[in-house]
Amino acid sequence: MIIDTHVHLTRPGFVRSRFLANNSRMAASLYNRAHKTNIKPADYVEMVRKRVDPDGTRQIAYMDKVGIDKAVIFQVDWAYGVTGEPRVTNREQNKILADYSREHPGRFIPLCAIDPRRPDCLLQATEAIEEWGMQGFKLMPSAGFRPHDRLCYPLYEKCTEWQVPIVFHSGGLEFNWELSSPNFIATAAEDFPEVPMVMAHAGLESWEQCRLACAGLPNCYMDLSIRQLDYMINPRKFYDWLRDMIDWCGAEKIFFATDAPLPTYYLPTEEWIEVFRNPKTDIKLTKEEIDLILGKAAAKVFLKN
Secondary structure, X not given: OOEEEEEEOOOOOOOOHHHHHHHHHXXXXXHHHHHOXXXXXXXXXXXXXXXXXXXXXXXXXXXXXXXXXXXXXXXXXXXXXHHOOOOOOHHHHHHHHHHHHHHOOOOXXXXXXXXXXXXXXXXXXXXXXXXXXXXXXXXXXXXXXXXXXHHHHHHHHHHHHHOOOEEEEOOOOOOOHHHHOHHHHHHHHHHOOOOOEEEEHHHHHHHHHHHHHHHHOOOEEEEOOOOHHHHHHOHHHHHHHHHHXXXXXXXXXXXXXXXEOHHHHOOOHHHHHHXXXXXXXXXXXXXXXXXXXXXXXXXXXXXXX
């Protein structure tokens, strides 16, 4: 079984143009680095617009094409701390993804995106979990809070009660990146040992902090979204890095992920799957380790119910 643990199911009205404008220079630069091209930020924005999936049919078709059995889907709550509400509000976006998941039983694991500083955070969270059947949360600390801020703890207490995981953006690349330090996530994980906490992107530039947290804390995990860039720039170093992460943490702490749709510009998902399923390296990766990374490890966290 293959589970993509990091998918943004973006639809019209979900993201304000301000966010795309702020993100476009960095994203275009990374694309150019990976492909040795020279696209402009405006070209990147146009690429994003073409990937909007109005009713989710493209997502299902693509999963079927490349052999992904399930996907963890969410959006991002930039609205409260960064951009202001887009045309489709944060609550409405969560409801759309919950409904979409029910329309395609067994294919999606919907997470509720929420900023813990919202005055109605617990109301939105309770509605999402108890009424809509969402299965965890996606938090974006770089929207303006630290994962170990006490203002987040009421939500974590509810996650303990509901026995649901949290996916955190970790590391750089987005606005106030220093707020997303894996060390801060690790502090929260220590305080809430019954809540699985997933460090998206394996901490990016702070991967050593992520590695230590996942090795030392039973409830800390990482996903490999955006690491497509590491592979494209230097495949040998990527496999060295992956072997090191497995040796430190165990493959049961590492989840296959894409961060679709955007990093699929760098490396198509079917090729990203093959990086693990048929590794072109003399670095030893066992079948058991690959099976855990591609889906078995994530199933233990996201498919408890």
